[in-house]
Amino acid sequence: MATNPSSLDVLDSHISSGEAEEYISKLKQFEATLATYWKFEVVPAIFQQSLAETDESKFNYLDNHFGILQSWDSIVEKLNKLNASGGPDESYKLVFLARHGQGFHNLAHSKYGNKAWNEHWSKLNGDGEIVWGPDPNLTELGISQAKENAAVWKQELVNNLILPTKWFVSPLSRSIDTLINTWKDIVDLQKVNPLIQEKLRETTGIHTCDKRSPRRVIAEKYESKGLIIEPGFEEEDTYYKDDYRETVAEHSLRINKNLQQIFSEYPQDSILSFTSHSGSIRAQLLALGHRSFAVGTGGMIPVFVKATRHHNKL
Incomplete structure (x- = not known):
């Protein structure tokens, strides 16, 4: 049931050289304001x-033990050894980046195609058949995709993958619901206590599917x-704007700030779920x-991260 990335997923995952350069520029400005940063x-x-030769459109992590090139025993041992020997300004973490299962907005995006979706339908709440905004729910397929990830996690734990010790999730x-359906029978x-974080949310603005529910609704549900x-x-969504769509560089800087916080506040947690x-x-x-690297609905990509702390003289 988990899907390989669609052509839309592949298109959306790519970052132009201009977008990357804009991010680097914004990141340097941000780092210059900090006493320390990762x-x-x-x-x-x-x-x-992470290999250049891996075809993202054909690769299925479910059939490849999440994509490991070594055994989980070797990977976990390496993670522990690097953290033990790295010193105070080095941190290594294994992060699992999960995409939510299919939502009704994904269904509508596929129905209308990229151009019509971005230019017209994404700005509405629905079409009379599908409701996708604000804050749409998972489809039945989306729920099934999350449960399929749960089954694969259970199998990989048998193969000596270690459970995360911290879970972080977007407020949408x-x-x-993807997190809950993936993890509720495992932990x-x-x-x-998974932590709902504002900075983890989707690119925001214009697309009604990316406007979150009020805090009171999230609290009551979860x-x-x-x-x-x-x-x-x-209480209300202060990120979302009807007339402005966040750029890739702006979104990436927001995500970097989230990573800075997590690497600073959770030094002892070496395996994380997002x-x-x-x-x-x-x-x-x-x-x-x-x-x-494109990730289909309900998909997941693991990354072995090295973080090095830098110090500024402010």
């Missing part, structure tokens, strides 16, 4: 997805299930120094 890079030869319902969500809303989370969106994963891969 620089991210990918540890090579761990996952197939499709991502939260006790009431104990691990706090009883063990999820926690981060401090400072506004559940978000295709645009968020595009931005995460750019921020982490990974090649662009």
Whole structure:
């Protein structure tokens, strides 16, 4: 049921040289304001997805043990050894970047095609048959994709993959419901308390599907299930604008700020789970120094990250 990336997914995952250069420029300006900051890079030869020769349109992580090039025993041992010997200004983490399962907006995007979707339909809440805004739900396929990931996680745990110790999720319902359906039978969500983070959300603005629900609605739906809303989370959506769409560079800088926070606040947690969106994963891969790689609805990509802390003289 999990789908390989569609042609739309591949198109949306790519980052132009101009977008990358704009991000680097914005990142340098941001870093110059900080006393300390993390620089991210990918540890090579761990996952197939980081290799230039891996075809993102054909690769299926479900059939390839998430894409490992070594055994999980070797990968976890390497992670532990690097963290033990790295010193205070080095941090290594294994991050699993999950995309939500198919939502009703994905269904509509496929129905109308990229041009009509971006120019017209994405600005509406529905077409009389499908409702996709604001904050659309998962389709039945989307729920099934999340459950399929749960089955694969269970199998890989048998193969000695280690569970994450922290879970982070976008505040949009499709991502939260994907997290719940993936993890509820593997861990006790009431104990691990996944953290709902504003900065993890999809590229925002203009597309009604990317406007989140009010805080009170999110709290009513999900706090009883063990999820926690981060401090400072506004009641209404202050990110979304009807007349402006966030750029790739702006989104990637937002994601970088989120990674800075996580690497600073969770130094002892070396395996992390993020559940978000295709645009968020595009931005995460750019921020982490990974090649662009399309992820289909309900898909997942793991990244072995090295972070080095730099110090400014302000």
